[in-house]
Amino acid sequence: xxxxxxxxxxxxxxxxxxxxxxAGTLYLRGGQKDLAALVRPASVAQGVLTALAFALLIxxxxxxxxxxxxxxxxxxxxxxxxxxxxxAWGNHEGSMLLWLTILGISGALVxxxxxxxxxxxxxxxxxxxxxxxxxxxxxxIFSSNPFNRLAVAPPDGQGLNPLLQDPGLAFHPxxxxxxxxGLSVAFSFAVGALITRExxxxxxxxxxxxxxxxxxxxxxxxTAGSYWAYYELGWGGWWFWDPVENVSLVPWLAGAALLHxxxxxxxxxxxxxxTVMLAVIGFSMSMVGTFIVRSGLLxxxxxxxxxxxxxxxxxxxxAIYIGGAxxxxxxxxxxxxxxxxFALLSREGSLVINNLLLTTILALVLLGTLYPIVAEAMGEKxxxxxxxxxxxxxxxxxxxxxxxxxxxxxxxxxxxxKKLWSRLPLAAFAGALVLVLLVIxxxxxxxxxxxxxxxxxxxxxxxxxxxxxxxxxxxxLPTWGMVIAHFGVAVALAGMGxxxxxxxxxxxxxxxxxxxxxxxxxxLFKGVKPVAGPNYTAIExxxxxxxxxxxxVLKPESRMFPGLMGTAPTETNEAALLTxxxxxxxxxxxxxxxxxxxxxxxxxxxxxxxxxVWWIWLGGALIALGAALSMLGRAQLLALxxxxxxxxxxxxxxx
Amino acid sequence: xxxxxxxxxxxxxxxxxxxxxxxLGASAxxxxxxxxxxxxxxxxxxxxxxxxxxxxxxxxxxSIKRQSDGLTIDFVATDGKxxxxxxxxxxxxxxxxxxxGMVADGxxxxxxxxxxxxxxxxxxxxxxxxxxxxxxxxxxxxxxxx
Numbered sequence: 001x002x003x004x005x006x007x008x009x010x011x012x013x014x015x016x017x018x019x020x021x022x023a024g025t026l027y028l029r030g031g032q033k034d035l036a037a038l039v040r041p042a043s044v045a046q047g048v049l050t051a052l053a054f055a056l057l058i059x060x061x062x063x064x065x066x067x068x069x070x071x072x073x074x075x076x077x078x079x080x081x082x083x084x085x086x087x088a089w090g091n092h093e094g095s096m097l098l099w100l101t102i103l104g105i106s107g108a109l110v111x112x113x114x115x116x117x118x119x120x121x122x123x124x125x126x127x128x129x130x131x132x133x134x135x136x137x138x139x140x141i142f143s144s145n146p147f148n149r150l151a152v153a154p155p156d157g158q159g160l161n162p163l164l165q166d167p168g169l170a171f172h173p174x175x176x177x178x179x180x181x182g183l184s185v186a187f188s189f190a191v192g193a194l195i196t197r198e199x200x201x202x203x204x205x206x207x208x209x210x211x212x213x214x215x216x217x218x219x220x221x222x223t224a225g226s227y228w229a230y231y232e233l234g235w236g237g238w239w240f241w242d243p244v245e246n247v248s249l250v251p252w253l254a255g256a257a258l259l260h261x262x263x264x265x266x267x268x269x270x271x272x273x274x275t276v277m278l279a280v281i282g283f284s285m286s287m288v289g290t291f292i293v294r295s296g297l298l299x300x301x302x303x304x305x306x307x308x309x310x311x312x313x314x315x316x317x318x319a320i321y322i323g324g325a326x327x328x329x330x331x332x333x334x335x336x337x338x339x340x341x342f343a344l345l346s347r348e349g350s351l352v353i354n355n356l357l358l359t360t361i362l363a364l365v366l367l368g369t370l371y372p373i374v375a376e377a378m379g380e381k382x383x384x385x386x387x388x389x390x391x392x393x394x395x396x397x398x399x400x401x402x403x404x405x406x407x408x409x410x411x412x413x414x415x416x417x418k419k420l421w422s423r424l425p426l427a428a429f430a431g432a433l434v435l436v437l438l439v440i441x442x443x444x445x446x447x448x449x450x451x452x453x454x455x456x457x458x459x460x461x462x463x464x465x466x467x468x469x470x471x472x473x474x475x476x477l478p479t480w481g482m483v484i485a486h487f488g489v490a491v492a493l494a495g496m497g498x499x500x501x502x503x504x505x506x507x508x509x510x511x512x513x514x515x516x517x518x519x520x521x522x523x524l525f526k527g528v529k530p531v532a533g534p535n536y537t538a539i540e541x542x543x544x545x546x547x548x549x550x551x552x553v554l555k556p557e558s559r560m561f562p563g564l565m566g567t568a569p570t571e572t573n574e575a576a577l578l579t580x581x582x583x584x585x586x587x588x589x590x591x592x593x594x595x596x597x598x599x600x601x602x603x604x605x606x607x608x609x610x611x612x613v614w615w616i617w618l619g620g621a622l623i624a625l626g627a628a629l630s631m632l633g634r635a636q637l638l639a640l641x642x643x644x645x646x647x648x649x650x651x652x653x654x655x
Numbered sequence: 656x657x658x659x660x661x662x663x664x665x666x667x668x669x670x671x672x673x674x675x676x677x678x679l680g681a682s683a684x685x686x687x688x689x690x691x692x693x694x695x696x697x698x699x700x701x702x703x704x705x706x707x708x709x710x711x712x713x714x715x716x717x718s719i720k721r722q723s724d725g726l727t728i729d730f731v732a733t734d735g736k737x738x739x740x741x742x743x744x745x746x747x748x749x750x751x752x753x754x755x756g757m758v759a760d761g762x763x764x765x766x767x768x769x770x771x772x773x774x775x776x777x778x779x780x781x782x783x784x785x786x787x788x789x790x791x792x793x794x795x796x797x798x799x800x801x
Contacts, residue, residue: 344664352665352668356669360672360675363673363680364676364683367684368680368684371684371688375688380690381691382689382690383688383689383690383691383709384684384689385687385689385760387687387707388687388688391686391687392679392680507726507744507745507746509724509725570749570750571749572749588746590746590747591746591747593721602725604725604726606745
């Protein structure tokens with residue numbers, strides 16, 4: 001019954017989306033007020049019903065109902081509960097339902113809370129959101145129904161890909177999806193504002209929390225995904241420029257550009273057409289990403305089987321939405337009134353350069369990701385790897401950091417540069433100090449890591465400059481947010497630079513009792529023993545790492561997952577990590593090496609000492625925190641609460 | 656400065672930026688993109704010694720030999736039509752096995768051995784690198800015989 005109920009809820013929700021779209025369109029064409037009254041409740045109901053359908057899918061996974069095809073293919077009754085629940089979105093159909101749930105809930109939240117926009121713009125926005133939902137409902141119901149029943153239920157399921165059986169999976173995809181789909185609201189706002197021609201600071205202020213919110217989730221999702229890949233894949237890298245990573249980075253870059261340009265539009269009512277354009281690009285990039293991941297178009301560790309039907313369906317949807325929005329933009333761009341003027345040396349000017357650089361990096365990452373497809377269509381098989389991305393994105397990111405140093409120190413509209421020149425020397429001095437220290441003590445360091453670490457020094461000091469001479473308790477939250485986010489960039493940059501410049505690697509075949517030196521550590525390999533997990537067996541190695549003080553025990557594992565219901569068995573490597581203030585020790589247990597007598601007497605071990613590597617994720621977390629503060633500082637709720645409190649305190653003193 | 660001039664300047668700057676990015680991207684792609692080669696293409700002389708490339712093929716049956724250091728392996732990659740010896744030092748991925756598909760990043764050595772820096776194996780039952788689509792089951796069988 002649950003599966004049938006879930007499918008029915010999806011149909012009703014789709015019908016409600018249809019209703020919102022039709023009622024909204026009729027209202028905008030003819031101005032029938034009674035129809036407009038339907039749009040808000042219909043949007044709310046659509047969000048609630050879709051969320052219910054998703055909850056039912058989770059229930060099916062929890063109950064291990066093997067008569068449902070999706071559960072049988074992706075779950076197993078022996079799996080730990082966390083992975084049963086997470087299994088609901090660890091597959092194509094479930095993740096698309098999650099996507100729709102977030103799309104619906106975002107629409108519902110806009111319908112409930114948005115009060116700043118003109119009524120017709122809001123209706124147009126909700127209608128646009130409903131149009132987006134409708135397409136993805138069609139995709140889900142007709143080509144990837146998660147509630148499909150099997151004629152004969154198998155006794156048990158095939159289980160979840162072992163690589164995905166990690167707590168990281170429980171949080172990484174939903175976080176990323178909230179970010180991806182949150183951008184849909186910015187897209188819908190842009191479409192709504194284009195339809196009613198209400199493009200100005202009110203529209204930008206309404207859009208800003210959504211941009212910030214989804215960008216926070218994207219930042220957290222990418223950061224968590226990077227850490228997950230780092231410890232789960234056992235390759236020791238934190239970013240592989242894998243197509244699937246790239247397509248999550250591209251909306252993040254668009255979001256970063258958008259949240260800066262929307263600030264200009266909200267504060268100064270300038271860059272209006274550009275902000276609208278970026279809002280369209282942001283969600284378009286989310287859709288491109290989904291299309292690339294879901295159609296299995298690219299070679300990648302995340303790829304699924306190539307499925308032409310689904311790919312074509314998604315491609316058609318994408319063409320309609322992106323094409324439609326761009327056409328609307330082209331028709332209306334001419335009528336967008338001119339924004340306020342500003343000098344090149346001003347806050348706006350620096351943000352324009354920031355936007356240009358971010359979109360350029362975006363375009364180059366997208367080019368590298370899509371180029372192999374184009375090349376293959378022309379008969380050449382090509383792979384574009386890290387050397388390309390480092391070459392194009394590295395220098396541009398460093399220039400971007402320079403702009404980030406200057407921008408916050410410039411005034412809006414016009415600046416004489418006094419503040420900039422008075423505060424720059426200390427930042428430049430910090431950078432020079434880092435550079436000199438690296439040159440003297442660093443030994444052979446590549447040019448990009450060297451410049452990266454130097455720039456990290458400059459940015460770290462310069463990012464704090466907006467706080468100098470201010471009363472810290474009176475400094476508004478958004479300013480704190482900006483300072484912390486920019487400081488986070490410096491922290492991440494320092495981590496990236498130090499990790500790639502000073503990484504130490506050892507690859508050995510060690511017998512029990514051998515010691516291995518890596519970095520400052522002396523590591524004793526004690527041996528291996530078999531262990532059993534809930535749904536796997538494993539060989540666990542024991543190593544004792546000492547560096548001066550207390551010894552630490554590391555237990556890397558090599559896990560074997562049995563093939564379930566006719567699938568092949570798989571192995572995964574669980575790396576062991578030892579986190580110190582100065583970095584991380586990373587140990588992977590490889591395969592046994594058989595000696596001449598045919599017995600396994602040695603084991604392959606790979607050890608890395610990665611200096612400051614965890615700064616990368618700390619930086620990511622700081623960036624997200626900064627964005628969160630910036631959002632909180634502007635939230636209506638907080639302002640309302642403050643206003644009430646001041647009113648109360650005034651009332652208290654009133655006679 | 657008039658607003659129109661400002662728009663013009665912005666447009667020119669943006670255009671210059673796009674053009675610059677295009678040049679940067681194109682030149683980086685030309686220098687850094689690695690070709691994907693099959694053993695047959697390499698045998699046909701398409702590969703330049705020392706140039707980074709990606710080799711895709713099946714691991715031939717009974718071809719994996721481990722050297723005494725316990726870390727270096729030699730094996731033969733085949734697409735059923737030609738075979739290329741491959742050498743790799745490191746921990747092979749979990750799913751790397753004889754008669755299974757693999758993709759290796761590396762370069763050709765002058766003596767005709769492909770030296771791999773990194774090996775990717777067929778990921779799971781559902782995963783097949785699109786570059787290996789051409790190698791259907793018949794080829795896999797042929798590879799198993801060699």
